[in-house]
Amino acid sequence: MKFVDEATIEVIAGKGGNGAASFRREKFIPKGGPDGGDGGRGGSIYAVADRNINTLVDFRFARLHRAKNGENGRGSDQYGAAAADITLRVPVGTTIFDAETGEQLFDLDRHNERATLAAGGHGGLGNLHFKSSTNRAPRQFTPGQEGEQRKLKLELKVLADVGLLGLPNAGKSTLISKVSNARPKIADYPFTTLHPNLGVVRTSPSHSFVIADIPGLIEGASEGAGLGHLFLRHLSRTRVLLHLVDVSSPDPSIDPVDQAAQDARAIAEELRLYDKDLYEKPRWLVLNKLDMVEDPDDVKQRLCDALDWTGPVFGISALTGEGAQELTWRLQEWLDAEREQANIAQDKADGSYIAEDPRFDDTRSDSV
Known part of the structure; x- marks a missing residue:
């Protein structure tokens, strides 16, 4: 396998799902009240050091890594599902920099060491959270947060005695x-x-x-x-x-x-x-x-x-x-x-x- 010791990638975490504004409407149940659920969390992107990998060549061809968005909340107290996370496996000895500022973010020098490259956005709140004694029919809800987006430079420093x-x-x-x-x-x-x-x-x-x-x-x-x-x-x-x-x-x-x-x-x-x-x-x-x-x-x-x-x-x-x-x-x-x-x-x-x-x-x- 060709030895590649540096690569530049872009990681985009998933957006959180929106909260729902919904009200309980069932026969014979008057004044059901708000039942809008929260949105699901967006998918995060992680890097994990793996001693069984010795090159960054895969990242020369797969430069963009995007996690999925969380599901929106629904009525009947249904919360949206969280999106799946993405784990990028890199060689032990990989140093990760912010490609735009040059700041060193992580140094993965131990097997199974883990780093969060981009955190997924939190899901929005449904109107279920806004009910109170003075606000019995809230129509407020919050949208999901955007996931983090970064351009990263990966450098491999081989581990040798x-x-x-x-x-x-x-x-x-x-x-x-x-x-x-x-x-x-x-x-x-x-x-x-x-x-x-x-x-x-x-x-x-x-x-x-x-x-x-x-x-x-x-x-x-x-x-x-x-x-x-x-x-x-x-x-x-x-x-x-x-x-x-x-x-x-x-x-x-x-x-x-x-x-x-x-x-x-x-x-x-x-x-x-x-x-x-x-x-x-x-x-x-x-x-x-x-x-x-x-x-x-x-x-x-x-x-x-x-x-x-x-x-x-x-x-x-x-x-x-x-x-x-x-x-x-x-x-x-x-x-x-x-x-x-x-x-x-x-x-x-x-x-x-x-x-x-x-x-x-x-x-x-x-x-x-």
């Missing part, structure tokens, strides 16, 4: 195909990847994480050059970025370390220009194609010195898979620790955190 970052042909697609179940298109020309690819990396039967590969960035991407700028938003939800750098050079006259350092600085600068928060995310340096250099250790040290790099650094060969397993294990350990800290912080915020007491640690063994 790890994001791959780098120039075109840095080896991102090859790496994700080696360590996960994703099977992206791989070729020896730039911009092979045209849309984000997600893969699940399973490091053990009970441990896994999601990795995302986006189209390669080039210099000027923050201003719209190339393809990667269209998908940089997908990296905003990741916990850590893997910055892949190609340390091989087919041209013997070019120092591969100098070229790799220049490429790494260019990508880092594009991140900074695009989004400061994204630039400040944890980032690991991954040197790819080390199997094509004579002295991998020397290349790794020289590149770290050139970049003044003090963070985690790994050397791999995405083609052969060398070093990829160690990288995934380290990622899993780091992500597990991050999740545990996030859970503790959430428990503290909820007031349900209980600190462990070492006196009741069953895993401890005291020597006799």
Whole structure:
């Protein structure tokens, strides 16, 4: 299925039914009084996040979503029926904006999370509600309210723990195909990847994480050059970025370390220009194609010195898979620790955190 990460739609909720002005007229029952019922509620339109959907492509073809109006009230105390609601199922990670003002309305980042896109109008009141001791034959009734109408922009930000970052042909697609179940298109020309690819990396039967590969960035991407700028938003939800750098050079006259350092600085600068928060995310340096250099250790040290790099650094060969397993294990350990800290912080915020007491640690063994 084609990956579509944004769409513009219009939602129109149903109008409420009108109230009725009616009087009870039956043989042998004089002065029956008012019996006009209320109108039914108009249909509302909701959005629900569904983890079984991974694209917004359906909304490219179905742009208008209109709910039905509620029924009008009738005599004999008959209320109008409410109209059926409409539920739009969207991928988890969908952000919904007002298309006219640009205001963010909803961020559906959890399965089954629900948002009201357009509320249906309330039904009008029948004359039954207006009777009183001084107004025994009311002819007042109210019309149904109009339903809400909005023009919305849907944007999908994929939910991944790890994001791959780098120039075109840095080896991102090859790496994700080696360590996960994703099977992206791989070729020896730039911009092979045209849309984000997600893969699940399973490091053990009970441990896994999601990795995302986006189209390669080039210099000027923050201003719209190339393809990667269209998908940089997908990296905003990741916990850590893997910055892949190609340390091989087919041209013997070019120092591969100098070229790799220049490429790494260019990508880092594009991140900074695009989004400061994204630039400040944890980032690991991954040197790819080390199997094509004579002295991998020397290349790794020289590149770290050139970049003044003090963070985690790994050397791999995405083609052969060398070093990829160690990288995934380290990622899993780091992500597990991050999740545990996030859970503790959430428990503290909820007031349900209980600190462990070492006196009741069953895993401890005291020597006799």
